[in-house]
Amino acid sequence: xxxxxxHRNKEHRRKxxxxxxxxxxxxxxxxxxxxxxxxxxxxxxxxxxEKHAKVMKEHARKxxxxxxxxxxxxxxxxxxxxxKAIAAEHxxxxxxxxxxxxxxxxxxxxxxxxxxxxxxxxxxxxEKKRKEAREKRRKVKRxxxxxxxKKEKSHKHENEIKHKRSTxxxxxxxxxxxxxxxxxxxxxxxxxxxKEHRRKRIEAEQKEAAREALNTRRKRIANSEHRQKEHSHKEKxxxxxxxxxxxxxxxxxxxxxxxxxxxNVGTILCCVGKHCQHNPKVGSHWRSLPGHLKLLAVSDRxxxxxxxxxxxxxxxxxxxxxxAERHGAWQYVSGHLKHIAVSGSAIWxxxxxxxxxxxxxxxxxxxxxxxxxxxxxxxxxxVWGVTRSNHIYYREGRAGRWKRIPGHLKQIAVSVSHVWGVTRxxxxxxxxxxxxxxxxxxxxxxxxxxxxxHVWGVTHxxxxxxxxxxxxxxxxxxxxRLNQISVSAGASEPSTPGCWYLQQGGCRNHPGMKGAQGxxxxxxxxxxxRATVHVSW
Numbered sequence: 001x002x003x004x005x006x007h008r009n010k011e012h013r014r015k016x017x018x019x020x021x022x023x024x025x026x027x028x029x030x031x032x033x034x035x036x037x038x039x040x041x042x043x044x045x046x047x048x049x050e051k052h053a054k055v056m057k058e059h060a061r062k063x064x065x066x067x068x069x070x071x072x073x074x075x076x077x078x079x080x081x082x083x084k085a086i087a088a089e090h091x092x093x094x095x096x097x098x099x100x101x102x103x104x105x106x107x108x109x110x111x112x113x114x115x116x117x118x119x120x121x122x123x124x125x126x127e128k129k130r131k132e133a134r135e136k137r138r139k140v141k142r143x144x145x146x147x148x149x150k151k152e153k154s155h156k157h158e159n160e161i162k163h164k165r166s167t168x169x170x171x172x173x174x175x176x177x178x179x180x181x182x183x184x185x186x187x188x189x190x191x192x193x194x195k196e197h198r199r200k201r202i203e204a205e206q207k208e209a210a211r212e213a214l215n216t217r218r219k220r221i222a223n224s225e226h227r228q229k230e231h232s233h234k235e236k237x238x239x240x241x242x243x244x245x246x247x248x249x250x251x252x253x254x255x256x257x258x259x260x261x262x263x264n265v266g267t268i269l270c271c272v273g274k275h276c277q278h279n280p281k282v283g284s285h286w287r288s289l290p291g292h293l294k295l296l297a298v299s300d301r302x303x304x305x306x307x308x309x310x311x312x313x314x315x316x317x318x319x320x321x322x323x324a325e326r327h328g329a330w331q332y333v334s335g336h337l338k339h340i341a342v343s344g345s346a347i348w349x350x351x352x353x354x355x356x357x358x359x360x361x362x363x364x365x366x367x368x369x370x371x372x373x374x375x376x377x378x379x380x381x382x383v384w385g386v387t388r389s390n391h392i393y394y395r396e397g398r399a400g401r402w403k404r405i406p407g408h409l410k411q412i413a414v415s416v417s418h419v420w421g422v423t424r425x426x427x428x429x430x431x432x433x434x435x436x437x438x439x440x441x442x443x444x445x446x447x448x449x450x451x452x453x454h455v456w457g458v459t460h461x462x463x464x465x466x467x468x469x470x471x472x473x474x475x476x477x478x479x480x481r482l483n484q485i486s487v488s489a490g491a492s493e494p495s496t497p498g499c500w501y502l503q504q505g506g507c508r509n510h511p512g513m514k515g516a517q518g519x520x521x522x523x524x525x526x527x528x529x530r531a532t533v534h535v536s537w
Contacts, residue, residue: 005067009060016053023049257451258298261482264462266292266308269480286480289315291330297342298486302362304347310336312349314362335366343378346398350376354388358398371402379414382434386412390424394434407438415450415487418469422448428457430470443474451487458485 027042260270268289289303293313296305303315312333335357337349345361354372359365373385373393381397390408395401409421409429417433426444431437443465445457453469462481465474 002067002071005064012056012060016056019049257454258300258488259456259485260296260298260303261458261464261480261485262293262295262305263481264483266294268293268296268305269482289329295339295484296486297340298488299342299344300488301344302342304340304342306337306340310338310352312337312340316362331362333362339375341376341378343380346378348376348378348383350374350385356385369398375411377412377414379416382414382416384412384414384419386410386421392421403434405434411447413448413450415452418450418452420448420450420455422446426460439470441470447484449485449487454487456485456487458482
């Protein structure tokens, strides 16, 4: 940088010198010519140029001083940085030395610890060996002492035996004589007691025989009376049975199921199946119940419902749940559900987070069941459900396990072995039990409900349709619109005690259970023998 400044100053001086020489040369020429005026002007110009040169020199000098100051300041900064770098290097070296020293100290301490540990281990080993040697010596001494004691004991025992043999012979003779005398006296006493005992036993046997004869006479009289009562009781139930069978057959033909539903506003409407289907006057047989619900589930005994807040309500029908009627029409039940299904006394429900719960009747308590479902349907011991992803699951009652069923449904309904379902697009499908196959049914619905051969459905617009099984056709039920529908079982349940069984499609002459949608019959074979099986609702 200094060289550049010097070179620039030399160039400037050289240029000024050449200009000065030219001006002098021109001035001499002007003087020679005698043009004083021009000479004066030139002198003035020359004076100006000299003044300007002085100014430029002063400016160059100042610039040099500034450059020198800058160079000195730069040198000072570099020196400071250099000193700082040297100090940092020195500190790093000191730190490294300290670390090496601490490491060496640690190694030395670790070596000392190891040496101490080895020394202690060796001491322990030596002490252990010494203890083992002492124990061995003690054991040997004990064994020798025991052997000596045994020999002494055996010697003493032999001496005692010899002494006993000599004294026992005399004692034996005296004992024999005493024993013979005692045995004779005991034999005489035992003979006397035996005779007394035999006399008492004969008397007790005679009394027992007389009692048994009296009891047998009483039993014969009671059995004859019991047979007469049983015969009259049997005739009475036979008449009741024939009367019920006729009524049930008519109901099965016409459809005696109870149909209930919820409208868009939440009002509850109910109707008996045959009146709803025949429909002589539009909407005449639909009756509204007090209260508002979001959805409900109907059985022959009761109605269970859920409102928009998820609160559960119950209305008694027939059976043991009648006990709740004295408290009012609708009874609040603890818990919160979004869907509910009822079959007899079995109540299944699904919460808002898809958790499954089971309850045994109105008096029961909610019990959590493993798994997650969005909607659930139940008939007897059969439980069907649909998940959020429209997967279908099935299980056998409370004690069963969930089994995946092929297919996808949004909503499902079941009655014995009749399984109906609706897909997301509204297509209707039917299946015969868990082992059957899905069969497409014509029509589109939002929700379906089933009771044996009677199938009810609701469209997205709220229209109600009904059909008889898979072979029937959909018929519109006019006058009422519902958002959700539920159907109870059609066959009436027995209320009288006895051995009842279910039989589908009429009466047969052998007992057995054949589905929950058949007719109830009294088992005469078991009833004649006073069986203890009773139907309890």
